[in-house]
Amino acid sequence: MAPVKKPFHGGDVYAASRELGRDVSELIDFSASINPLGPSPKVWRAITGARHLVPHYPDPECWDLRQALASRWRVEPARILMGNGSIELIHALPRALKIDHLLLVQPTFSEYAASMARAGGYVTTVCADRDEQYALPIDRLCRLLERPTKGSRAFDGILLCNPNSPTGQACGTDDVMKLARAVQRRGVWLIVDETFADYCPERSILPSASSWSRVVVLRSLTKFYGLPGLRVGYAVAVPTVIQQLRNELPPWSVNAMGQVAALAALHDMAHAKKSLRFVLKERTRMAKELAGLPGCTLFPAHANFLFMELPPGWHGGKLTEQLRREGLLIRDCSSVPGANRRSVRIAVRSREDNDRLLKALSRVLSEKRS
Template identity: 30%
Template sequence: MDRANHPQHGGNRRYWAERYGFHESEMVDLSTGINPHGWSVPAIPAEVWQRLPESDTDLLKIAADYYGTETLLPVAGSQAAIQTLPRLRTFSRVAVLDPSYSEHMRGWELAGHEVLKIGSDQIESLLPGLDVLVLVNPNNPTGELFSREELLRWHQQLADRGGWLVVDEAFMDATPEHSLCMLDRPRTGLIILRSLGKFFGLAGIRSGFVFATPIFLERMERLLGPWSLSHPAQWATKQVLCDHSWQSEMRDRLVVESGRLSELLRSAGLSPEGGSSLFQWLTTPQAAAITNSLAEQGVLIRLFKESSSIRFGLPGSANEWERLESALSGAELLRDVA
């Protein structure tokens, strides 16, 4: 398989470790934006592994309490929804924020739609000619946060002519007060995606939710088919969404650690231009060279080639903080950036 022909994402630590001559365990992976202090999943009862997943009213009630709405559909992570949504529309003109999560653009292109890459400053002018607008909020990797008021205004303009606003809130759990999930009612043409991968640090269970009108969710459920969310994923999702004390403590902790990361980068001559509680982001003409230099020292970050930008996730231990600081100090080219 030629990796050059596939979209690049964070992770793939084994591949990058081999490329740079490290054992996988020696690499500090800061490339994903996943919470390094993820919720610790307790032992899962044996029967959960042995039974097919069923419709679980407790899961729906717990999720409705956490997200603030009952119009939801459990899915195998937001990726399942991203791949399914384009199949629910006839040919459309779709705008996707750039830079952003590349799978959104890929999904709509593979389904045969016309896809435009746009910057956030182009939304207002291009909106009248669009059928679908896809945003990540807060955006990955820039951290740009769109207000509820402007999102609803854009949605209304699209919905008036049968269009959609798709909002991917994968990084919203650290700032739930900005979510669109807690609107007074579901709205036709507004689709919101959530995932347990980032804030909860549970990317491996592939669990998430789609929020939309009941009619739309019925269409999506029929296309997804049975057993879209595994029984272990359902079980773990119920436990973590009920752990309110962990959620509150983690939100406070991530704010502190994200600030620490920002200061560390600034001290190395790299000034973040955006970010969230889980990552820091900046543009630089030397983005590729910095990424390579850090990887040669066993520290993996996320490179965005087209925008010449880099994203740093949070280190997960004292040793990883030290490794990052050392790698930044050891990168000769950073002296020219400062």
């Protein structure tokens, strides 16, 4: 098998720190979209109070955490499986469900295709249309599912990222359920990655999808709960699917601190509400400011980041490089399949950080014009 090419991701502050000779704390990372308010203060207290757990293996069942999630989603714990970030589950799914041919919407998160390549399968892609602001093409997916193109092999699965990264587009539950009904009829899998759904909870298909035998929903505690360094994600599906998926994971996927922190984060509803309010307000302000930069085009945003096209003549990679030298990391999307070369993704951060980026952007973009 050919070696799997490693996808490039945002959030690699360590590489930037080595390259720029600056401490991680001196960098402002807009390339990974993490809650700008940080984790709940209860997370810090929980981690400190759980030091005595370090000399033990973590609970392989993630019992307390699964109970908490089960009660949040009003489902049985047997419908929930924890993973070392949702990424571990993304990579286990093709083998667990024997998915050989996956249908994807581009542009999207590169790890879906990487997981298929690693499992020896392949993907077929449908491009979201830039002129439709990259809206997720649900009707096209349904049509392809009902009538695969002539000569092509039928799909075993569809992966929908909702809200989608990097475009920020999202569809409503009616659309996802339409797709879910279609996959049930055709005996195909539907995986819905809801990693960013905490920012638009009304678009999540949980808990209703938890009883659909062909649907798997992925969630993460990375973005909204601000725990990227601890690696906690989960899948929700019917118990037989959860068991299949579990068979593909090593034991003790989620370490003790990750479990304790995730539990504390889930219990702090006040911090969650405050975070959501803050991000939605700051996102609106940022979007308005960015759209006001001459020649920049903003796309509809449903998560905690903004997808933007730079003025004609610009290249996402070039701008990213220029800002990087100033310690401001944004996500270059110029080489993301299905995206325009002028595309970048910018996380919503604190007001102060956002103002710093806006100032730098406005200066760099005007330098080139003059």
